Amino acid sequence: MKKYMKNAIEIAKKGVRKGNSPFGACIVKGKTVIAVAHNTVLKRKDATDHAEINAIHKACKKLRNHELRGCTIYSTTEPCPMCFSAIHWAKIDKIVFGTKIADVKKLGFSELTISAGKMKKLGRSKVKVRGDYMRKKNLELLKMWEKKKGKTY
């Protein structure tokens, strides 16, 4: 499992170097990586271009299916309610995330303060959720972004 989260962290770092926000995602089916993507909101100037949305878009295209049953998504940070809901719609089986929404809210991101766990409970979604995965490595990613000069949100 570690290598899939490492993929998500690596693509997020690539995104940060290009001037994007520090978020990455990796979608896996069985042992096959289907899609990796970083956040592109700032560089592509699109509010919906979160890492998870970009990864789902790529995965749907690759598998030619709007349903991604049997897949797991690795997110460097807990998916926001937009991404959680997109994961629900895509019928992805499981979410594994590193840092929490609360961690990035502290950094200034205007998150809707609703955790993935709360979204799952309120929306009665079947998606499995596991947090705090490789938290240390994911915190390092956020620190890398924090140190960057001229960053925007």
Place this chain on the structure above:
Amino acid sequence: MKKYMKNAIEIAKKGVRKGNSPFGACIVKGKTVIAVAHNTVLKRKDATDHAEINAIHKACKKLRNHELRGCTIYSTTEPCPMCFSAIHWAKIDKIVFGTKIADVKKLGFSELTISAGKMKKLGRSKVKVRGDYMRKKNLELLKMWEKKKGKTY
């Protein structure tokens, strides 16, 4: 205001005729229509292609900005949590919707049962929300879709 919701209904009907789900959205800034879009999940095989996401994508591209301040979005049905959150991220001022999430859940759509009002409250979002707008016309749209043979979700 009516003509903007009519735009959303018309594009949704166009989408239904092409085999898509019965949802449309129209984004307006001042008196200018910035973008209209229908749901394309089934035809483009992408789980994230809800009408509102498609409309935000088009509007961001048109205005070359990931923030759509000063805009109002007209949705034929209450935005799902994915779309509500996308609207929050895009910093759209106001949502005006017709039918409710509860109406389309009855039709078989696997909605996360969280209303836009609840999302706003829980997420402490500043976006204004007005529902039940032109409800009758929007219910007619859902009925048009219900009568269609061979529909999928």
